[in-house]
Amino acid sequence: AQTVTQSQPEMSVQEAETVTLSCTYDTSENNYYLFWYKQPPSRQMILVIRQEAYKQQNATENRFSVNFQKAAKSFSLKISDSQLGDTAMYFCAFMKPNAGKSTFGDGTTLTVKP
Amino acid sequence: EAQVTQNPRYLITVTGKKLTVTCSQNMNHEYMSWYRQDPGLGLRQIYYSMNVEVTDKGDVPEGYKVSRKEKRNFPLILESPSPNQTSLYFCASSLSIGLPTEAFFGQGTRLTVV
Numbered sequence: 001a002q003t004v005t006q007s008q009p010e011m012s013v014q015e016a017e018t019v020t021l022s023c024t025y026d027t028s029e030n031n032y033y034l035f036w037y038k039q040p041p042s043r044q045m046i047l048v049i050r051q052e053a054y055k056q057q058n059a060t061e062n063r064f065s066v067n068f069q070k071a072a073k074s075f076s077l078k079i080s081d082s083q084l085g086d087t088a089m090y091f092c093a094f095m096k097p098n099a100g101k102s103t104f105g106d107g108t109t110l111t112v113k114p
Numbered sequence: 115e116a117q118v119t120q121n122p123r124y125l126i127t128v129t130g131k132k133l134t135v136t137c138s139q140n141m142n143h144e145y146m147s148w149y150r151q152d153p154g155l156g157l158r159q160i161y162y163s164m165n166v167e168v169t170d171k172g173d174v175p176e177g178y179k180v181s182r183k184e185k186r187n188f189p190l191i192l193e194s195p196s197p198n199q200t201s202l203y204f205c206a207s208s209l210s211i212g213l214p215t216e217a218f219f220g221q222g223t224r225l226t227v228v
Binding site: 004006009035045046047050091093100101102104105106107 | 145147149154155156157158159162163164170172173202204206216217219221222
């Protein structure tokens with residue numbers, strides 16, 4: 001079974017600064033997908049970024065980028081130029097292709113301070 | 115507009131009174147899933163469905179039932195709710211399980227069992 005660990009229950013960052021959220025996972029699979037989801041106070045779950053394990057290049061979406069270290073089973077999220085609207089809970093998630101089960105971490109609550 | 119719709123958004127019920135939380139998606143997605151979110155536990159998968167008439171257990175299926183008679187609908191049924199099922203529930207769908215893409219989440223259903 002897969003496990004996903006987010007070791008930082010809470011983090012804060014000043015507006016315009018950079019913050020990194022950590023995520024580690026455990027799997028024996030070679031092909032899989034990793035996701036970061038954002039859950040703002042509205043509770044809506046929003047996909048932030050996705051990484052395919054077979055791709056060595058780290059995924060990037062505007063101010064959001066990941067540092068994917070497959071051998072270390074690490075998948076951290078970097079948010080650059082933090083904005084007040086980035087305040088949310090962030091979940092790391094793992095999924096295998098052609099398999100219905102997904103595994104989420106416990107979440108990291110990020111507060112961006114003005 | 116592409117969306118996943120859950121109903122109701124809020125529900126307070128009594129122990130043992132059967133209830134159904136509906137979930138409908140308008141994107142012709144093959145894959146649908148139910149999660150519960152509890153403080154400190156992240157999102158835990160209850161059941162998922164890879165296609166019509168194909169459902170399988172997630173990590174916490176006890177006390178829940180699902181059905182997938184049509185592609186667009188995936189209701190969650192609590193035959194005899196208990197207080198430990200008080201939680202925030204999310205339904206999600208995505209296009210294909212073969213290539214996990216963005217999962218679209220519903221708005222969430224806050225269930226309280228007294």
